[in-house]
Amino acid sequence: MASIISYTLKNGNKRYMYSMYGGLDPQTGKPKHVLKRGFKTKKEATLAASRKELAISQGDVQKVNNILFSQVYEQWYQEYVNTVRESTWARTAGMFNNHILPAFGNKRIRTITINQVQRAVNKWYKAVSYNYKRWYEYTVAIFDFALKHGYMHGDNPATKITMPKKKESWGSKPENFWDKQQLTTFFNCIDPNTELEKFTLFRVLAFAGVRRGECLALTWNDVNFSKSTLTVNKTLTQGKRGKQIIQPPKTHKGRREVSLDPTTMNYLKRWRAHQKREYLLLGFNTMNKGQLIFANSKNKFKSLNTPAKWLNKIIKDYNATHTDELKRITVHGFRHTSASMLFAAGATIKEVQTRLGHEDAQTTLNIYTHVTKHQDNQAAEKLANYFDN
Template sequence: MKGHFYKRGCKCNKKKCSCGSKWAFTIDIGLDPITGKRKQKVKSGFNTKQEAEEAAATLFHELNQGTYLEETEKTFSDFAIEWLPIYSDSKDVKPGTIRVRLHEIGKLLPYFAKLKLKDITRKMYQDALNDLKDQGYSDSTREGIHRTGRMIFRKALELEIIKKDPTEFAYVKKDKKSIEQLEEDEVPKYLEKEELALFLEIAKANGLEHDYLVFLILAYTGIRVGELVALKWKDVDFKNHTISITKTYYNPNNNTLEYQLVTPKTRKSRRKIIVDEEVIHQLKEHKKVQEKVIEQLGDNYYSKDFIFAKMERQYGYPIVIKTVQNRMARLLRISGLNPDLTPHSLRHTHTSLLAEAGVSLEQIMDRLGHTDDQITKNVYLHVTQEMKKEASQKFSELMRSLR
């Protein structure tokens, strides 16, 4: 391999340089596969010729061993933009996930935007994570940001455009929590069976259009609200009393006309749920009412088979998730129940009641469309532990009654 050493920018024209120029080298590193012309590597900034020669020797060794990497000059910002479609295409990522990744990239940009990927060190990356904590971002938010950062740098490493991954040993600092905080975090809020009965009574008596059926299905099936809004009549098997979950609703701006139907959260989320007779009965009644509206409106109805379709303005379009959230907040106020509950709380409620009924965790996971979910496990364990305490108390009472 050819190469030479020189003082870059030196104009002394003397054997002994007095202008303070740094040493540099230029080395042939092979042929350009497209043009067939020789490729050269230039590196400068060395204080002595010996330093330049040692660096060149290291480079020669890497070239001979086949381990040489031409690191990219791209900035973090530029590569992050390139990475996003690669990530999206390789994993069949849903629009909502892309939106989250963009948000998380945005949190890293103030630290790295104009820095070259190859110049970002482990310390710089860790300092960024620590600073995000100091700014008050939650553990889960910082974990998400770190997850995105790690994927970006690992892809750069995989593409052989950087030599080291600055995220390799990084970690998300967390504050130690008190026992009370841990207990509060572990078990999400949900309705007890008496509270659920009251909530559904209020929904039936005071609910607006769709309310009773919406919350009945959420409570009796444990499906996600996005899965509910996406339901079509073809998903219901009235004969076998099942509902098939094959899609979910995506509409971050809550614009009725701009919805998307996307594949469920995970493969396991595609499932068929056996439902109660009451659910089937209410669906049949709802279908009758809807068919009359469709007959009256004719071509003015957006006929796409949605079960929970709007019946005023934009007729036939699926209701937005925000509507379900607002309706639940209204019914909670009327019923005097915990105002912090959300439609997703009914999913946890479903879990708790199945656990109380003696259904196994595996069966509950299957019904909810989970492969593994810690929150569901926590609800299940909380309920079953309470049942064990109750059984112990009943045994003690029985033994005391014998004295």
């Protein structure tokens, strides 16, 4: 039975509170006491106490049964952020806010049906080509979390749906890398005298095989001019609310030392001297520790979109004035281009894996298989020559 107690605020107003026995704590075995203040009338306090007593007698079953999908997600997310990097949990939050919560957020999780999940996945499937699978996997995780915590019972409805599959399109998928001639054509479009930074950035991407974020995070401390090496130990990425942040490489093998050719080293030396003069006019001392190799006009990180903007404009301008079009690739395509040149030069899969910082050889093998497809004709010719001779 609850006790209703009156008390007086500092301003003289009268208020009521209830106090009651809340049963035994299931973990400690000690008695629990429930106290709630702030009721304006005794009747209001008595009614609230009665409702609480009923909830306690039912073990707060009703509260658990009414929990929303969005509330379960919030609990799951608090645990999730402690298991992944900031860039990952920030990206995941965007997926939930933009796609998953609009579909399920306002529904009591125990009432969501297989058909409702199926309809949501079908909608995602029609909207995008790939990410619908990731959104679905996160949806499954929320239902698993709810089952584990007793917010629902039975089976996970998300595991009962039929997963739609994208139909393979006819024709070959465009290759996201250049051969030696195409890369040469690209660099001929950039004047290293007037666009030295741009030329150097793409030279590092192509000949060091680093990722975009790794390249934009580089500082001069990462370059060893006496050994002609580049140390990769960090990456620029996006964190909460799209803010650019520095993170360590995703895997242990992502931390690596990459040897550089004399030409690339020469362009880095030229750019360092040019940057020193140019940024001094802007009021920055680039000899400070941690100076970025590729910085914006405020001596801060360049936008992650900058290399792509440069690349797309160069290709567009070239194709507008030439009949032999330069194939479009992405910035990440420079990494595949680097791999293709390494394979063509006779490097082993293990050597390429180490240089590119792949965690396992399968990733390198996938690139190797893709890159060497165009060599089939040469292989056939070699086989015929061997047989005929």
